[in-house]
Amino acid sequence: MNSPSEPASLDPTGTPAGQTPYSAWMRTDVLHSLQNPVSDHPGEHAWIAHVQVSELYWMLIVKELQTAQRQLRANNLGLAWRTLLRVVAHQEVLAANWRSIDWMTPNDLMAILSRAAATYGKDTALQGWTYRHMVYLLGIKQAEHLEHFTVQPERLAQLQQALVEPSLYDDLLAYFSRIGMAVPKAVLERDLSAPYVPSPAVEQLWRDIYAGPDINFQLQQIGETLADIAEGFSDWKYRHLMATRRTFGARPAYFGTEGVAWLVPTLDEIPFPELWSARTFIGNPPSGCPHMAKHKN
Template sequence: MTAYNSYLRTDVLHTLQEPVTDEEGERSFLAVCQVQELYFCLIGTELRFAAQHLRKGETPAAAAALRRAADHFLGLNASWKSLEWMTVGDFLPIKNGLGAAHGKSSSLQSWKYRDLVFLLGIRPHELADPVASMPDQHSALLATLGEPSVYDDVVALLARRGLSIPDAVLRRDPSTQHEPHPDVARAWTTVFYGGDPALADLRFCGEALMRIAEGYAEYKHLHLVATRRTFGHRPGYYGTSGLGWLAETVAEVPFPELWSLDPETARVENPCRT
């Protein structure tokens, strides 16, 4: 086997697509879903790298990992283009075949997607429930839920660098949802507009987080559009409209204080501790 094929395990990779119908378009659907799964894992890996660097105060390396994660969202979101041909008449035979071969299935069951959501700091505990039938993956999800999100790590770094972050924010249970706090918004405003060059590295991290949040929002929107085109308002497996559930989640915004910057109130409240 050549080095290229050995490294990429192409002998295994090209055996992983196993259609369950005779529909010509099913391979497109299957391959795109697998590609998206790989991107979920890749983005999550980058966020974990970023968290490790943030805890050590290595902001250039953290910003680099965050920028890579943001770039991976470009690839993830572009993958939807390969399914723009699919309408409800194309999708339902595949969905029915999938149900007959493997049981009830939904993209909501992706444990790597749920892991990514938890890493971003969006933390409804019930997201882990549909994966309970996979003990190892369910345990891994709960472990992610019990650790600080990448945003928690950035906010903790702001505090270590001398910006005013309340103890209630720093000491909250990491498994709970982070609630926007005006003091955190003021800290980010200082980072972005306070004029202190010593905080420039924190701004680079904040800008990368904003790109990640935008990529996540675009993914949610494209998923909603694809579901509207291929599934409509039909009820999903969990008793509610899949389209309605997705529409609600489109409003999820990671890193909320980064969207509340107020340049007119910018000031350096505390000296930077390097």
């Protein structure tokens, strides 16, 4: 008799009995058994599919970021860049995914949420560990969010590890240091679990990288791809905020405070801070205001 972990039988190519190669590989039977609505609202299917697709893509991005980190640690900047370009593409799917629940009014959302609360209790998306893992890898380290995972010890351990380990940005700065750039020791050896404090020296480093459009071209490409990733992250946050405004209004949310008021300040959480602050100083300003020159002529 087969043990529960063994497939019933294998054909010569390894496809379990009762499966096609496609269904075996993609686990379609399992995948499509994972949508269990709690309400009789017909739109709940779209809600569940939207959230589960987001979950899959956050995990995909976590894996891509970890791959890029390994490539940076092996000093392979080109491969890391290629991996990060894939992250930018995945983020577009996450942003477009909002479209499938744009039809929701507060009536629709409340019909679904009230049944979810009656079935499972009070929930918040802050209980989602994939998103938090991605955020930690992007360098936004906020330990307070761990409080939601005490009932999930394995997930808590996973996130605690991500909190104390280097983010993608830390690995890039370590790479910069290895190729001879002046990354301060205090930045490289700081407590990685604490929120990142922007450094004037790192800002200067980005200014140097962008000092001439044609020099340090590869490092500029990495910088631009990180800027794309930061923008993709912020785009998602903006779409989420507007979806909240549209379906929830000024209702109090999980913490009892107005949900929108809780979310608005998080829009300022933008990864890779010095890559942005350096832009004030990149590029030569014109010697005089062009409009004034026009008036003189």
